[in-house]
Amino acid sequence: MNKKLIVLTGATASGKTKLSIQLAKIIDAIIICADSRIIYKDFDIVSAKPTIEERFDIPHYLIDIIDPNQDFSAGDFVSEAKKIINNTNKNIIISGGTWFYIKSLLDEKALPNCPINKILREKLSTYSNSELWEKLNKIDPKRASLIHQNNKDKIIRSIEMCEALNMPISEYIREENDIFSANWYMPSISREELYNRINQRVDEMINLGLYDEWINNSKKYPNSKVIKNTIGYKEFYELDDGLYKDRNEAIEKIKQHTRNFAKRQLTYFRSNPDIKPIQTIDEILRDIKND
Numbered sequence: 108m109n110k111k112l113i114v115l116t117g118a119t120a121s122g123k124t125k126l127s128i129q130l131a132k133i134i135d136a137i138i139i140c141a142d143s144r145i146i147y148k149d150f151d152i153v154s155a156k157p158t159i160e161e162r163f164d165i166p167h168y169l170i171d172i173i174d175p176n177q178d179f180s181a182g183d184f185v186s187e188a189k190k191i192i193n194n195t196n197k198n199i200i201i202s203g204g205t206w207f208y209i210k211s212l213l214d215e216k217a218l219p220n221c222p223i224n225k226i227l228r229e230k231l232s233t234y235s236n237s238e239l240w241e242k243l244n245k246i247d248p249k250r251a252s253l254i255h256q257n258n259k260d261k262i263i264r265s266i267e268m269c270e271a272l273n274m275p276i277s278e279y280i281r282e283e284n285d286i287f288s289a290n291w292y293m294p295s296i297s298r299e300e301l302y303n304r305i306n307q308r309v310d311e312m313i314n315l316g317l318y319d320e321w322i323n324n325s326k327k328y329p330n331s332k333v334i335k336n337t338i339g340y341k342e343f344y345e346l347d348d349g350l351y352k353d354r355n356e357a358i359e360k361i362k363q364h365t366r367n368f369a370k371r372q373l374t375y376f377r378s379n380p381d382i383k384p385i386q387t388i389d390e391i392l393r394d395i396k397n398d
Contacts (some may be wrong), residue, residue: 111198111395114213116141116382117293118372119204119365120304124157126294127202128165130388134198134395137166139188141203141212144337146184147175149327152312152320153339166197175324175331178223180264181211188212192287201289204372213289216281221271231263242266247275260336292391293376295384301373302366309339309362318343318354338364 111134115127127138140146144154148171157167168191173179189212192199201209211218231239239262244251246269254261268276296304321343324334334340339361346357376382385391 110196111136112192112287112289113198113200113391113395114209114289114291114382115200115202115293116204116206116209116291117376118296118301118369120155120308120369121204121294121296121301121373122304123202123204123294124155124161126388127200128157128161130391131165131198131200133388133392136198136200137168137191137195139191139199139201140167140169141184141188141201141205141208143179143205143208144333145170145203146172146179147333148173149175149320149324150337152315152317153337155308155312175328175333178225180223181207182218182220184208185212185218206372206375213287219268219272219276219279219281221268224267224271227267227270228263231266232259236262239263239266243269247277249277250275260332290391290395291379291382292385292394293382295386298370298373301369305365305369306362309358309365312339313358338368 113130113136115123115130117123130136131138142154144150145156146169147154150156156170162170169184169187172187185208188201188208201212203209231242234242236256236259239259240251240254240256243254243262243266247265250265250269251262254265256262265276272279317339321334321340324331324340325344328334335344342351342357342360342364345351345360346354351357351360377384383390383394
């Protein structure tokens with residue numbers, strides 16, 4: 108069998124990690140984690156990071172590679188993932204739910220090369236959401252029309268890219284990307300079962316010490332935006348701000364926000380014709396054997 112590239116994606120708590128590890132053992136594969144939180148050190152509980160025991164004998168890549176106060180873009184993910192893919196003779200499983208990472212890696216068109224501009228970001232962060240959106244609307248109205256005014260990070264990144272390219276992003280002609288042929292799969296799961304798993308997972312996270320992990324990371328990385336914008340952490344900040352009456356209400360909000368996020372993921376993944384829903388590993392094995 109020639110080297111295979113398999114994408115195993117889906118909503119949070121749908122069982123991607125377990126399936127990818129089981130599959131990797133069967134087909135002698137490495138795993139590239141496509142997750143915007145697993146990349147961070149110290150995000151062990153909040154990201155449901157595979158344990159050391161789960162990773163035993165299966166090489167996992169792009170886990171624990173940067174601190175939470177460092178920037179990491181989809182372009183960074185693509186660059187790192189390409190190095191791994193091109194330097195292994197093993198089968199490869201890309202496992203994760205951060206769709207933009209996977210899309211950027213496997214899209215026919217490459218991302219623009221726009222490095223992070225920290226000075227510009229610091230300046231733009233002082234503007235209000237509406238002021239930022241108006242600024243983007245002046246330089247790239249087409250791009251602005253696709254972004255909600257409250258999505259401050261995305262607006263700032265769009266302005267940053269426009270300045271780096273010296274033109275509107277919407278007018279930029281993207282170059283051809285390296286083509287990696289992949290088989291795409293997602294665990295088939297009902298919304299009701301997914302929500303039950305999410306509620307159980309949050310309870311498990313709390314029992315494992317999620318609150319203490321947040322305390323430690325908020326002290327260790329006090330200026331980290333990613334901590335303040337991560338479901339499972341941001342609710343404890345909101346608890347401190349008086350938005351909730353007690354910790355139990357904050358925990359219920361973590362469950363609610365995670366379900367809302369998973370609903371958006373599930374809706375998108377189910378609408379994507381490239382992704383084949385599967386219930387067992389045998390379905391994947393039969394599929395790649397017939398390629």
